[in-house]
Amino acid sequence: MTKRSDCPISNVLDHVGDKWSLLIIRDLMFFGKHSYSELQNSEEKMATNILSSRLEKLETHGLINKQPDKKDKRKKVYQLTASGIDLLPILLEMILWSAKHAPELTIPTQLVERAQSDKAGLINELIANINR
Amino acid sequence: MTKRSDCPISNVLDHVGDKWSLLIIRDLMFFGKHSYSELQNSEEKMATNILSSRLEKLETHGLINKQPDKKDKRKKVYQLTASGIDLLPILLEMILWSAKHAPELTIPTQLVERAQSDKAGLINELIANINR
DNA sequence: TAATTTAACTTGCATTTTAAAAGTTAAATT
DNA sequence: AATTTAACTTTTAAAATGCAAGTTAAATTA
Numbered sequence A, B: 001m002t003k004r005s006d007c008p009i010s011n012v013l014d015h016v017g018d019k020w021s022l023l024i025i026r027d028l029m030f031f032g033k034h035s036y037s038e039l040q041n042s043e044e045k046m047a048t049n050i051l052s053s054r055l056e057k058l059e060t061h062g063l064i065n066k067q068p069d070k071k072d073k074r075k076k077v078y079q080l081t082a083s084g085i086d087l088l089p090i091l092l093e094m095i096l097w098s099a100k101h102a103p104e105l106t107i108p109t110q111l112v113e114r115a116q117s118d119k120a121g122l123i124n125e126l127i128a129n130i131n132r
Numbered sequence C: 001t002a003a004t005t006t007a008a009c010t011t012g013c014a015t016t017t018t019a020a021a022a023g024t025t026a027a028a029t030t
Numbered sequence D: 001a002a003t004t005t006a007a008c009t010t011t012t013a014a015a016a017t018g019c020a021a022g023t024t025a026a027a028t029t030a
Helices: A008-016 A021-030 A036-040 A048-060 A088-101 A109-117 A119-128 B008-016 B021-030 B036-040 B048-060 B088-101 B109-117 B119-128
Strands: A064-068 A076-080 B064-068 B076-080
Touching: A008 A021, A008 B021, A008 B088, A021 A036, A021 A048, A021 A064, A021 A076, A021 A088, A021 B008, A036 A048, A036 A076, A048 A064, A088 A109, A088 A119, A088 B008, A088 B088, A109 A119, B008 B021, B021 B036, B021 B048, B021 B064, B021 B076, B021 B088, B036 B048, B036 B076, B048 B064, B088 B109, B088 B119, B109 B119
Parallel strands: none
Antiparallel strands: A064 A076, B064 B076
16 A cells, blocks of 8 residues: 555554454454464454465555564464554553443453553553563 | 454454544544535545445444435445444544654644643543534 | 374365446436 | 536446455464
């Protein structure tokens, strides 16, 4: 996706404005996934060629990086970069939106309450656990 | 987009996870646009058939509503619903992400500073000015 | 150590979506 | 009465997606 305008919202969408990219970010951020096969097994089951092309785009855009696994040479380790990690507040607000407007979904009450009472603290805490 | 999983993030993406939907929301939220032709003239120039299909989807999903204009019978008035308005925090976080990570974009300093020092107050203030 | 399995992809192809341009209809304006 | 405007729809080509199968190197198992 090439740059469409100088709008900061449009800019974010140029990076992650599709059905899949933010799910990859989610898996790296919240679920401790780091490998291709782990990402492929997420609940939404994205096609492998799409996963591949999205990882490439996210890496090109500097939101994730890719390194060889030191123990298993077949594997690659995918990690969020600093700018990828900074997408967390956007994801958190999405969770809160669904908590309010999609009550049929079961969303961890604790997370939602914490987000409402101490958003900044929660964000710091979550960030501290990413990529570890 | 049919429901892909019970994930709250995936859920939001099922509503607005594409290149265009959030730009429509942005125009209704920040730029006081309310008609088809105004939306069509935004900087990113979305194709008219795509605008049409996105408006239909957003309306079906309950994020916007559509009413006949009372003065000009050719016109329709598009407005954010309560759940559409509640996307504001997501958009705000996108603006803040770009303010931090896309310094080449010129983003209103005042808005960014206000968002950083008094996010809740800013959100209330912005909401008070939507659909008026 | 040979055979099998795993991980991370790529390729091919049918289907779906998008983009660009032109066309339609009703209402307003000139 | 003729023209313009607003809100679309239609058409068609191009691009993206989704699905299945195939590839390659490395690790594991028999």
